[in-house]
Structure formats: structure tokens, C-alpha cells
Amino acid sequence: MPTMSNRVAPFGTTIFTEINQLALQHNAINLGQGRPDFDGPADVIEAAMKALQNGAVNNQYAPGLGAVPLRQAIAAHAQRFYNLPVDPNAGVVVTAGATEAVFSSVMGLIDRGDEVILIEPYFDSYVPNLVMAGATPIYVPLHPPTWTLDPDELKAAFNSKTRAIILNTPQNPTGRVFTREELTFIADLCKEHDVTVISDEVYEHLIFDSAQHIPIASLPDMFERTVTVSSLGKTFSVTGWKIGWVYGAPELIKGVNQAHQFITFAANHPGQIAAAYALSLPGTYFEEFQTMYAAKRDLMMSALKGAGLKARTPEGTYFVMADFSDVFDGDDLEFARYLTSEVGVACIPPTFFYSTEHAHMASTQARFAFCKSDGMLQQAAERLATLAR
Template identity: 60%
Template sequence: MTMFARRVETFGTTIFTEINVLAQQYNALNLGQGKPDFDTPADIVAELVRAAQSGQHNQYAPGPGIASLRHAVAEHAARFYGLDIDPDRGVIVTAGATEGLLSCMLGLVNPGDEVIVIEPFYDSYVPNILMAGGTPVFVPLHPPTWTFDPDELRAAFSARTRVLILNSPHNPTGRVFTREELSLIAELCIEHNVIVINDEVYEHLTLGGSSYLPIATLPGMFERTVTVSSSGKTFSATGWKIGWAYGHPAVLDGVARAHQFTIFAVHHPSQEAVAYALRQPDSYYQEFQAMYEAKKRLLMSSLEGSGLSYRAPEGTYFIMADFSPVFDGMPRDFTHHLIKEIGVACIPPESMYSQEHVHIGRNYVRFSFCKSDEALLQAKPLLARLAR
């Protein structure tokens, strides 16, 4: 007799766990998981310590999140995007973006509803949809430009479509969707009365002069968009697991109802520190982008001469590289070869595709450059061995 429920029978070990274990086993340079190998800024860490030692923030936080963080999220949305968010009814603090996304699915999707997913996708999207009883409908991005076909997008909508998940800047491709692309998505969502769950965790990681445009700012979209983000990427604090969802109170209500019975409340002292972090001056965000521009160039330099081909990312801290010039096989095969024979770890994207479309990404793997400069430089002579 199997001991697990049917809803989880297709859920295996995540690819990130698999690759991290293998990289450790072979002592490989890990350019796989999007986990910085450098620390959160010292003043933000000091604020966490202060909160924990104050004697006032070590018990349950309010379920929707502490007032100071909810106000900081609303101020941040107004400051960067001109959005008017109600901090009391329009913001929920979550256990990272991942729990925020699950609460969105549980609170907005009914059994039998269809959810449009743009491929390749962050690996929790589809399990979340399935746990909510929904049906994923896939729209692929096509390499090497990683753009969607407008006709394929239109065809994905039906009378059963309830939600579309949008991620921009996009993990793993590094695309930042244009106003034209977002306007088509918005037009179709309005026409079919569809809610958008907008995953913007890389909102401050735009590169090469690209600009991030939240879909909630487009006409008619604020009332039908839940925006999910987190502190993990912007403040190099992935271990804190402090995220948030915001939007119009009417569309956020279902998310709040689910959130209160999944996690209820998240780590109190960390919320105090993230409220402080979100109010960093403009110079912080400018220096953050400049740091990643430099890291992007280091990884691109290390990829030169390796035989791998790639397109410079417009956002995130990932580069998708085509390995077909140097290896004949599937991405997971190449990843194992790279770890065992070359000494570098990356992420194969098979788990980020439906079975129907996995062939589209069959020549690609994802490298992460949220690593120390030393690690990115160390990759160059290792990757050069591929070409030889």
C-alpha cells in the first residue's frame, strides 16, 4: 500500500536538491541553484539582530504580517511603480514567494479550472496548481530569443481559464517581457476574465538597460492581478523566507483566506528587518544592479571559449546556455557530465517543462551568476575544458 496521497504522487525530489547533492559529492563549483554565496548587507542583518534582541518581536506576528512591513511593501510599490496599495487590506506577508504562490493557487483556483503557465517555469508552479485541483495549460517561450508565439498564447485561453502565471524578469531564461508582450497578455486576460498571478521576485534585477514593467500598472489590470515578490533576491537573504503578495483587496481576499491556514504567520524579527531593508535609498538599488551587471559579465567571459552559446540575459541572475555544440544528449545528461568530468554544476531545465514541450529546451542548461567574483572567475578554465 502506498503511503502518500494521490495529489503528490508525481512530485519527486526537486532538481535543485539533486544537483546540490551531486555537486557536493564531486566537489564541483556550484553555478546551479540561485542562492548567493555572499551575505546579506550588514546593516540589514544588524536590524534583524536588533529586532530579535529587543524582547518585543519573538512571538507570533499578526497573520497578514506586521504593520511596518505591510506599509513598507505598499510604499515600495508606490515608489517604484506608482501603484496605490492599501497596506491594511492589500498586502499579505508570506513565507517567501513560494508560499505566497501556493496561497494564491489555493485561494483563487477551483478544481477543474485551467491555469496558463509560460514555459520554462519555476518548478513549484505546476505542483501548486495540481494541489489546488487545477489543470495547467502550457505556453512555451521559443529559443534562442525566448519569446512566445501570440497565436499559441491566444489558443491557450478557454472558457475554463481562471489564472495566468506571469514571471518577469523570467527565471530561467533571463527575459524581461516588453510592454507589447504584456499588453497582449492583459488584453486576453481582460477579454476572458482571467486573474494574473505576477511573480516579480527579480523585479530589481534588470540588466543591460532593460526595464521592468509590472502588468498591474496596465489599464484594467490592477483589479485582476496579485503580485508576489520577496526579500530573498533583492537583499541576498534567501534563507529568511520573507515574501509578500499585494493587490486590490477584492482579489487578495482569497489569498488571505488560504494563507491563514497554511502558514498563518512568518518569522517576526525578519519582518522587522525587511521593513527596514525595503526603505533603502535609491543608491542601494543602483549599486545592487551594478554589482550584478559586473557578475553577468564575469560569467559571460567564463562562457566564452567553452563552446557553449548563449544570449545575454535582460534580467535575473541566470544565463541559459546551448550545449549542443559540445555534447550530444539531454540536459540532465550534460549536467551530470559537467559536474563529474568538468567540475562545474548547472541546472537542467527538463523539470521546468511539460512533457509536451520538453524538447524545446533540450539543448539548454541554466547557469547562475549570484556567486562571488572569485567563483565566477574560477569557472573560466574549467569550462574551457569543454571546447577541448
């Protein structure tokens, strides 16, 4: 009997599937997957409904690069927030979520045998993407509890075979937002070694307190060597729509589109029309969104404290990493299974976001997602408090 390819056989099942099933089985509050339990803004949903009903055009294939109004909105958004000069005609590709945006970037910009630097812990699709492209991941860890890079370790990862680095800021799962100083250090190494940056910025609007999101493409001489990835799902609480994009210098975007045209060809058309509307919302939308999430973050932090877990306050994203070693003897997978089945709160064991070599760094950590209604977070806090007792 024919069976799966050697390429995908080692991938296994994602940890999210196991934890989601366990959470369902035990009726646990699911703080595992980054999936809001509340709806997106009513006017954005209304824009999608209107797009669906607005004649036949929106219900047929969109142009491969993306619907014109969305490409224009993406360029205008990059100009408005970061002063970046994105060309809506040749500098943008609209994709099926950021997941496809990263995959198309990897397939379109990286050759078999190239080395690509990944910062650990990383988003879980990056490694399979590189494996499918025949590239070699080179791992550089962020060090707990501050989740910072060791400059010497990063420097040592660059060599003549390095083709690209995949960066993610604000960072899932640590909640770090890279500073200008850190980004400048990375940018200087990329320039010195002529390396491309794939910068995954899906949490660009999820920042707290005084943190500032700086796209690495906005640093001097970086625009031409960077493709920036983002998506609608996080910023507008519509993760199910899977509308994402890549923008950057036309020479790089051409490569991304060469791959994209034979992966999905085009993303869903009505969603793109609504995305154009959403990205053009006034600044107040983005401010209120941050205020809402800052309150959720504070609820989550006090829940973790009440449970006896140690966590560094995230500067961005809707995730937090917490050290459970004061309240539980065992590794992160054992803890996640225990917490889900015995305490009734699901979390994600983060060693799955590391190479085997560095996984030990997160073996007493758990990732919690706080993109949940306040009531659910309060209920989770009550359950988590039993851990400290």
C-alpha cells in the first residue's frame, strides 16, 4: 500500500491536537491554543458579509497577488504605522494566513542546502517549512527567564552558508518584543553576511506598556533584504479567516509569489475585501484593542502568581511563559497533561518549540494563551489557585 512521503513522515502530530483532545475530554479551560473565544469587531464581520453579497466578482478568484484594495491597504498601513515604502503593485503578496506567507517565503527565497537561523522557542511551522524546502535549521536559543539572545551565540550561527534568518517579534511564545538594540545587532549580522530576513510580525499590534514594535525592515538598509509577514487573524480576532500577507522589496516579493502562485494561487476573496476595510480602521481601534489585551494580560499574570508560577510579564502577544518548578516535579509535558486533566486548565508544553539540543531550557515552563474572555480567565485563575495549595 502506498503511504506517506519520507518528507512528511517525521513530522508527527502537533502538540496542539493532543492538548485540545485532552482539554475536551476533561472539560478543561483551554489556555493552550491561541484562539480567541470571542468574536471579531462587528463592523469587520459586516464588511465580509457585504463583500459576499456584493455581486459575483468577490465570490470568484481574487488576483494571485491579492485584491487591489487589500494590497493598497497593506501598503498604506505599513506607511501609517512604520513609515515603510511598500509598493502595492509589486511589493505585496496576499496569502492564506501568515502560515502560508512564511511557507511561500521559505519556498521562494531559500535553496536546498542553505542554512537558515531560527530563534528558539519558535512558531511550530518554521521547521517543517525548512525541511520541505531542503534547508538546514540552525538554532539559537533565547535564554530564560529574561528570554534574551546571547550575542556570541547568534554571531556564531552566521557563516557563508547562511541564507536567511526567520525572526518573530512580538515573539510567540515568550511575549518578548525585540528592542531596537537587539534588532540592530541582528540587522548588522545580516548585512555583514548578506542574509535575507523573514520577519513574522503577526502580533505587531499586540504590545503593552511602553513596548514599541519595530519592524526590522525599518532599520537602515534592511528594507531590501527583508520580507515582512503579518495577518488579519490576531489583530482583528478572526483567526479562522486565514488572510495573511508578505511585503517587502519587489525583487524578494517576486520570489515569494513564484512559490505562492503554485501553493494556493490566491486567498479567499471576500475575506480580502473585509481585510482592506479592517486595516484602514482609525488609530482608536488599535488603541482600544491594546487596552483590552493589557487587562487580559494582567488577569493572566495575577492568576499565575496565585498559582505559585513564576512568569516574566510579556511586553507583547497574547502568550506568557511560566515556570512551574516551585509547584510541580516533572517535565513540561507531564505538567501540561497534569494541569489539563487534574486541574482543568490546558496549557502548551514549550519544549516542542525547541531543537532536541536546547529543549532542556524550557523543561520547567508552560505556555498560557490569554486571548480569552475575562470570565474564562477568572475561572482559570480559581482553578489554578489549587496548584499553590
